[in-house]
Amino acid sequence: MPPLLVKDLSALWTGDRVLRDVSVHMAGGQVVEVGSVDVPSGAVVIDGSGRIGVPGLVDAHTHLVHAGTRLGDFARRLSGASYTEILEGGGGIHTTVAATRAASEASLAGLARARLRAMLERGVTTVEIKSGYGLDVATEVKMLRAARAAAWPIDVSTTFLGAHAVPPGRDRTEYVAEVCGPMLEACAPLCEAIDVYCDRGAFTLDEAASILGAGKARGLALRVHAEQVAHTGVAALAARMGALSCDHLEQLDDEGVAAMAEHGTIAMLLPGAMLYLRDAPPPVAKLRAAGVPMAVATDFNPGSSPVADLWTCATLSCLTMGLSPEEALAGITVHAARALGRPGKGWIGPGSAADLAIFAPPPGEIADPRVLVQHMGGHRAEMVFIAGRRAC
Ligand SMILES: [Zn+2]
DSSP: OOOEEEEEEEEEEOSSOEEEEEEEEEETTEEEEEESOOOOTTOEEEEOTTOEEEEOEEEOOBOOOOOSOOHHHHHHHHTTOOHHHHHHTTOTHHHHHHHHHHSOHHHHHHHHHHHHHHHHHTTEEEEEEEOOSOOSHHHHHHHHHHHHHHOTTSEEEEEEEEETOOOTTSOHHHHHHHIIIIIHHHHGGGOSEEEEEBSTTSBOHHHHHHHHHHHHHTTOEEEEEESSSSOOSHHHHHHHTTOSEEEEOTTOOHHHHHHHHHHTOEEEEOHHHHHHTTOOOOOHHHHHHHTOOEEEOOOBOSSSOOOOOHHHHHHHHHHHHOOOHHHHHHHTTHHHHHHTTOTTSSOOSTTSBOOEEEEOOSTTOOSOTTHHHHSOSOOOOSEEEETTEEOO
């Protein structure tokens, strides 16, 4: 593969700052140099003038593999039912579980591929995908296999979420034992991380501790759906156990903030779910003051966050949670990559991955990556490179 030079980008988000009028030299799947670069011999040259460059975006929390619709839940929530009421009444996640159990692996992979394709066209090059709509061994395995089958050319990180909900009619103690035993055994070879939905109506703090402990013993990274509907204390617990991220955090308390700061846990903010469930925002000012890195993800799922556009979530993180445009950009790039254990991604500089997305500014706008946050969603990349190859 010849070296590649994206020449004279008007603006580049590096992961922590905006550079003006720079060229990016990529070779061997990595960025070699950023700045005023002479054309390397044999290089393919792309004109970046008037364009905005960003590292390939990272969506670090999705439930992208699923079948069926949750339109009924949407209408019920709008007429006043809460998420927990719908879940405990057998709707919510359970509706999607029934549809996902009934779907073939090939049809799940086909749906996932279509959804990933749409993300790629918006500049997303790395996506986390959770299981959790199976709640039995066979369907959890089927979901993870479908996620992996759909991945290329996107870098997909899979997470085992057998502890998404207790299936109706199952004894919860027996179900937790199944998650920690046969389900984990079957799913661990197909994933990088384990996740638990610890909340009112879902799993308790003690159950979360045993499930995360079992995953950790199996060599998996830890992440957790934490402090969303009710405060449970799971963010502090997961941080102390070495979790890569704690996600949602609307009900996070000071102890949780302190534990996350101490252990370097990423705060994964999910403004789509916050908006759809009409929750109060997480304590962003406290997270910022404590130096907790904040990532932003879609939480793309058919019920509480039917939002597949990461740019829209970046904008919502500013409008509904109070992030600055720079924090939102870091949230969908460098901090999100760290939350997936991919320190070479989400930034552009010598030695980084050659994952680069190039955008034209909206008509009449200036070439600045912050305008892609200011203007809400729908931004389509002109070109996307993954490991230095044109992917879109
Ligand atoms: Zn989620």
